[in-house]
Structure formats: structure tokens, C-alpha cells
Amino acid sequence: MSAARPPRHSLVVVGAGPRGTGVLERIAANAQENEGPWRLDIHLVDPYPPGGGRIWRQDQSPLLWMNSQAQDVTMFTDDTVELDGPVLPGPALHAWAGLDGRAFPDRRRQGGYLRWVYEKAVAALPEGVVVHHHARRALRLAGTRHGRQQVWLEDRPRPLLADAVVLTQGHLDAELDAEQRELSAYAARHGLVHLPPDFTADSDLSALAPGQDVIVRGFGLAFVDLMVLLTEGRGGRFEGDRYLPSGREPVLHVGSRRGVPYHSKIGYDWDDALGARPPLPRFLGPAQIDELLAREGGFDFRRDAWPLIDKELGFAHYHRLFTAHPERTAVAWTDFEEKYAAADPLGAELQALVAASVPDPADRLDLTALDHPLDGIRHRSPEELQEALRGYITADLERRHDPAHDQDLAVFLGLLSVYGQLVRLGDLGPWWHGFFSYLASGPPGPRLRQLLALSRAGVVRFLGAGVRVSTEDGVFRATGDTVPGAVVEARALVEARLPQPTLARTRDRLLRALHAEGAAATPTGLLAVDPADGRILHRDGSAHPRRFALGPHTNARGAGAFTRPRTNSPSFRQNDATARAVLDLLRDLDCRAAAA
Known part of the structure; x- marks a missing residue:
């Protein structure tokens, strides 16, 4: 049978x-x-x-x-x-x-x-x-x-x-949240344009008229897509460092919490001749994740996990700096590594060790400063801000394409290692994913060069950090922290970010x-x-x-x-x-x- x-x-x-x-x-x-x-x-x-x-x-x-x-x-x-x-x-x-x-x-x-x-x-x-x-x-x-x-x-x-x-x-x-519903209703009452968070490739951008002032909230990858579709996508073209408009572009007034675009993709490869990759994980590995998961009452990301992340990324950064560029350090790597390993994360002892061992502040890793690049910076006029932001983006492009700063690539490898460990902790909230993307998943360098050209052509205008949007007198109004007192009014608002x-x-x-x-x-x-x-x-x-x-x-x-x-x-x-x-x-x- x-x-x-x-x-x-x-x-x-x-x-x-x-x-x-x-x-x-x-x-x-x-x-x-x-x-x-x-x-x-x-x-x-x-x-x-x-x-x-x-x-x-x-x-x-x-x-x-x-x-x-x-x-x-x-x-x-x-x-x-x-x-x-x-x-x-x-x-x-x-x-x-x-x-x-x-x-x-x-x-x-x-x-x-x-x-x-x-x-x-x-x-x-x-x-x-x-x-x-x-x-x-x-x-x-x-x-x-x-x-x-x-x-x-x-x-x-x-x-x-x-x-x-x-x-x-x-x-x-996603359905609109309370704020987006209010903005959408306000736009409908006053005949304005409001584009809520969406996938830019699927958004109907035809309502944004040529020459129209448009407030754009969001400076990440969704903004880059928006920028491309409203410039090259409307017949403009780039010639070297210049943008030649078609005349069909709106004027994009862009800002965000940080006020700057995501960092450029790194434009060089790892050079093994200068030293091996940092041995990762070191301070945030399986044992540390096991300990966090076993804590009675759970763990707090900022209190318990972030210090380990900071130390892990710092280790990747300084491993490359000391081994590939020892002339920019003041002590031997073995001495630094021993003291670094023993120091409390985010503590004064560790900060003092770095200050004494790495003479140039530009060679030190400060994740807080990276996350808030415009904190405390104030400009007297919008035009002064435009020039300053162009300088910031130019400096970022130069650094991210200069292998003399390949400790940035080591940090990128550290971020990948950290992400691979943190996945075991489950949902850590939107801040960590945003921070990761800001440092590790920014736009290609050519896109930022295009952004600079659009800024010089007046098609893109920077609003700075801490951007807030209000609804007054039948228009949208954007203000921010970087240029106190400056106000941009517009009849169109685009939320350049993905739905949550x-x-x-x-x-x-x-x-x-x-x-x-x-x-x-x-x-x-x-x-x-x-x-x-x-x-x-x-x-x-x-x-x-x-x-x-x-x-x-x-x-x-x-x-x-x-x-x-x-x-x-x-x-x-x-x-x-x-x-x-x-x-x-x-x-x-x-x-x-x-x-x-």
C-alpha cells in the first residue's frame, strides 16, 4: 500500500x-x-x-x-x-x-x-x-x-x-494626528495648501505653484525627495555648482528641530593599510543586553542604554584615531584604552581623559553636540543664517569625503554594531531611530551639493533650528530659534517626513x-x-x-x-x-x- x-x-x-x-x-x-x-x-x-x-x-x-x-x-x-x-x-x-x-x-x-x-x-x-x-x-x-x-x-x-x-x-x-487634523482643517477654511506626512514619491505636488513660498518642516530624506521633484522634476537643471531654474519651482523655506540636513554619506572606503577595523562590540554586546533585559522593573533607554552606546561609539572613534592617526594624539593607544575601559560612561573622568589625550577638539567625539549642532547659535538676520548654513553643509561635505577623518567611518561601523545589539531590546522609540538615520543614513554627497546650489539660487531658504508653525491671519507662519524675531508667512505647508x-x-x-x-x-x-x-x-x-x-x-x-x-x-x-x-x-x- x-x-x-x-x-x-x-x-x-x-x-x-x-x-x-x-x-x-x-x-x-x-x-x-x-x-x-x-x-x-x-x-x-x-x-x-x-x-x-x-x-x-x-x-x-x-x-x-x-x-x-x-x-x-x-x-x-x-x-x-x-x-x-x-x-x-x-x-x-x-x-x-x-x-x-x-x-x-x-x-x-x-x-x-x-x-x-x-x-x-x-x-x-x-x-x-x-x-x-x-x-x-x-x-x-x-x-x-x-x-x-x-x-x-x-x-x-x-x-x-x-x-x-x-x-x-x-x-x-497613517491617519492624521490631532495637530495635522487642525492644520488640514485650517488650510481648508482659508484656501491654503497643507501636505501632511507622506511618502514624497506618492504626494501630489501639483498644488505647489511656481514661485510660491512653501514652508517645509523636516530636513531628512523626505525633504531631499521633495527638493528633487520640485526642481529637476520641474525642468530645472544643475551645471556644476550652479542651478539653472525652469521658472516653475516654488520657494522652499525649510527647517526642523535640528535645523540642518542629515549628515552626508561618507565618500571613501576603509583603508586597511592604516589599521584594522575597531573590534566590536566592546561595551555594548550580548552580555550587556542580557543584563538590561534581566533588570527587575525593566530598563530606561536614556539612563541605562544610552551611556553604553556613547561609550561604544567613542571606542570605535578613538580606536581609529589612535591607530591610524597617532600624530593627532598625546598618549599611546594601550594607555588610553585601559583608562577608557575603566572610566564611567559620560562621566567627568572619561571627559578629562579625552581632553588630555586628544589635543584638537575637532578630533573628539561629542554626540550631544552632533545631535544639536545649532544649539545656542543665533543670527541677526535670515541672510546671515543662509550663509552660515551653507558653510555648515560645505564643511560637512568636506569632512565626510576626507579619509583624514575616517574615525567618522569607524563611528558608522559602531552604529551598525549598536543597532544589531539593540534590536533585542524591542521598541526604543522614535528618537534613537532618528538619531541613527541622522548620523548614518543621510543623503549622498551630490544631493547636498545640489542643496547648496539651490540655496545660492534662492530656491531653498533655511529657517534654522526649533522651527514652529502657527496659524494666524489666514496663513501659515514659521518661526525658529536661530534667527530670533524672524517670521516667514506662506500659503502652503509641507510636512517632509514619513507618517508614524x-x-x-x-x-x-x-x-x-x-x-x-x-x-x-x-x-x-x-x-x-x-x-x-x-x-x-x-x-x-x-x-x-x-x-x-x-x-x-x-x-x-x-x-x-x-x-x-x-x-x-x-x-x-x-x-x-x-x-x-x-x-x-x-x-x-x-x-x-x-x-x-
């Missing part, structure tokens, strides 16, 4: 962008370990094409670049990744596309790479596994904890049935319903998941056996959109753990069916 055929299983993955594609790649890699045949349907649910998803879809402006060099983007594991599944190497973006590794490709090129990775993962799935793409939105998830799940899709009368569900929706839209979708405010109907039904939220409103395998947590602390979630809408979020090769990426580790947990669940169901 022939053996009974195993039951056919079903897995639903909601979100077919980079994270969903990464989970699929890990399922393909780990499924090869199965001794018997697979009978599995994988349903990918996403209105956008698999691979790139919404953010990296190929039908967007070619003017929009990636924020990473091509050599720093990979979707494949390597031997640095600490995972239980098999390592399956593959090409980074530059090798796949035949690009200069230092190039910043446009996002459409990245979308092509992601589509290829998706197709490669599908082709690698074992015989008996079939992938179905549903170009729809998922609306609701139902089902008992120990039974099949039902995933309801728009414009489909019957749900998809699933033995397991993985939610990888990525970045989400909590479970309570996300426009994703499935996630909002899950939260209403008992899925746990972190203190800042993210979906709470088990860090071990991504299983969704209930408010009573229990993990759902059949529901998983990964990505920026959860506390299992990565350090950036993509992974640099050979950095033991947390995203790869999470994807692998979740894929293995899903496959273990399906194998367990097979065993139960065989025993029945």
Missing part, C-alpha cells in the same frame, strides 16, 4: 516588498532541508509588484535615488550572519547591475534587483511549492489560535485559508483590527512580536502560534531599508528565524496528520 499523501498547506505573506521577499528567500533556503515532498501554496498579498513593493516599484521617477551605494545593498546572506539556516550567497546590487560600487542608483534600478531576487527565490523553492500573487489589499485576519486562519482580501468574496500568516507590510500610511503609524492610527485595516481584537502594542504603538521568531504577541503576553510579523511596523525592525554585506544583519537573522518557525509549524502539522 502506498503512503498517504501529506496534506497541502497554505502560507499567506501580506506584503511582497523587500521584507516579504527576504522571508520568501529564507523559506526557499530552509525548505531544502525537508526530507519529504512539500505540498505548499504560498500566497503573496500586495497591490504592488512582488520584489520592490510600493516603495521600490519601478514605475516611479528616475530622478529619485537610493540612499545607499550599490556596493552596500544586498539581499543575500553570507558567512558573517549568525543564523540556523543555510547561507546562500548572492550578488550585491552593484555586481548584479554591473555598476560602480560607489554609485547611488535610482530606485527603479533597485526595484529591478528586488524583482530578480524574488524570482530567484521562487525558482529555488522545492518541487510542490507554488507561489500565487494577489494584487489586492488584505483587509482582515481571523481564525482561532490553533486552527486555520482566514485572510480576507478586497474585492474577493471568500478568504484565503492559511496554516500560517506572515505580515510584512513595510512602511504604512501606530496600531491605533495606521490606515492598514488588517492591523487596526488585530489591535482591536487584542494584539499587543509597544509603548510607542508598534505591533509587538516575539523577538525570537516574530510571532505576534497578545496583550496577555502569549504568542500567537500561527501569526508572525516583521518590519518597521513592529518591534522587529532593522537598521535601514537594506543590508550592507558582511555585517551580520539583524534583518537576515529575523527573516531566517521566522522562516524556520513557519516551516517547523507546517512540519508539526504533517506529523499530527500522520499520527491521526
